[in-house]
Amino acid sequence: MSIDERTLTWMLDTDPALRWQVEKDVAHAPPEVWRATRDRVPHEGWGALLLSKQDADGQWAGGAYFPAGYFDSEEAQQPGQPWNATTWTLKDLREFGVPAHALGGTADKLAQNSRWEYDDLPYWGGEVDVCINSFTLANGAWLGVDMSALAEWFREHRLADGGWNCEAEEGDSVRSSFHSTLNALRGLLAYQRITGDRSLTEVRRSGEEYLLSRKLLYRASTGEVVAPFATHFLYPNRHVYSALAALDYFRDAADFDGTPPDERLAEAVELVRSQRQPDGTWIQSRRLPGRVWFHMDVPEGEPSPWLTLIGTRVLEWWDTTHDVAVA
Template sequence: MATDAALLDWLLDSDPALRWRVERDLAGAPPEVWEATRARVATEGFGAELLGHQDLDGQWAGGAYFPAGFFGSPEADEPGQPWVATTWSLKDLREFGVDASLLDGTAERLAANSRWEYEDLPYWGGEVDVCINSFTLANGAWLGVDMSALARWFVDHRLADGGWNCQAEEGDSVRSSFHSTLNALRGMLAYERITGDASTREARHGGEEYLLTRRLMFRESTGEQVAPFVTEFLYPNRWRYSALAALDYFRDAAELQGRAPDPRMSDAIDSVRAARQPDGTWLQAKRLAGRTWFDIDVPEGEPSKWLTLIGTRVLDWWDAATP
């Protein structure tokens, strides 16, 4: 369905990090247009500001996943966590669409200077947390690091029920998590898209089946909605699962492999459609607590351009393929 002209104009009046995706995914702009906008991300707006916060040693805020000095500080007792350290900053820059060549030397500086807060492990080797490893897998592939060993880690650490759980490595859970599984899928998909290495595809499809069996929203055992977070749509969602985030992943995966939407997504689609406002926008849910370099999106309750882009393209994808 064509996007309303007024809504499209509102979406296009945005930071280049968002605008180029609107041009590509909703406005039907030719590649030379959206690629030119994407090239501006590194020199203005969100992308330029975030690049400006990089430390000389290649890190952001002096740490791998948390800022330097975080543990034992008053900030550690506050709600949420800070979103300013290296992994989060790289993830944002990658998702903003910054060209990896503009971070020339960053991968090498991180290999030399950055260690995980968990057991002081080397940065590009990852650690034991599924979500952290997912972000690292995608970020490393983007920066041209050989991440094949960490890619294999996801194949080897998939749980018996088909997905992943960040608690599993510490022995706290043998059941998969919606959050962890979606993050693992996103990391593996980004890795495959960037490198062309499909060695994780079978594991990724198994993780997809874990979510699809639960229709992206429900407990397999009782059929009840797994938790309120499933229909709480927010941006940036960082690590947090929602039906909208899952659907956007499946849309992206379908694009890579030429697949049609699975009918088991219909309940999730209904939840996204129900959340759309009469003017075609989606409202921001409560944002995740924690320090940021700057605000990427609007406060709670306001129309979100990021969510509106994601929600619109998900419904467009579904409606185009589903009579």
């Protein structure tokens, strides 16, 4: 899949947290090039800014998943939620490519000082929400915490259909959720990549099958597209499902597992292709409301460099395994 030089230059003219991924996955620069850019992330731009916001106790914004004082504020009555507390900031730093040593002492500080807003549970033990636990699993493994007990939580809390649902622990659902299942899969894959633990591959497979059996798009009950969220692409998507985010997971998982793409992904791939603009970009569908340290992507309706990175690498992965010409 071709991308013109003007679009590539536009994608490269950005923060090192994005640039190194463009160099690696779109420009196919030599490893010494993109690694040198990635090494800049803790020291400049977005990565350095997030690191500078850390509290003395190891947290961000004074809370585990929500900022301190959030539930007693008027903000809690507004749409969305804040995205600047500890878990979200760690997730961003990890996905930006910041090395764990740049956060020296953070894991121990959080073990000592951070408790979940749910039942005051200790931070690295996780809580009952599968999405929160998925982020915590990956973040903890990245920072060198033994997360094996929380990893097993995912095996024990699968639903009968093979996936997960954040509402299941409260007894509100016995069916899996597209959102929760994708978040669980991403957390499990990150944990496996970091630790090399292959014992959870079967657990991932069941969640993958839940999504694949629905071709990433359709309700099992009616065969209709699950909801507009599946076809609307946004970045950062935080916890929100889309077919593009799911395809990027399957691309990453195929690389880790050494397997070809599943043919049941084909319709979702063509959906992604259909949203590609003539200049090779993808458009930001919306921004999730809520407090942030800064906006890391464009407003609604503008070409998104992050979505263009993700869409480009997804289509290239698919096309190169299906003998589609890739320029």
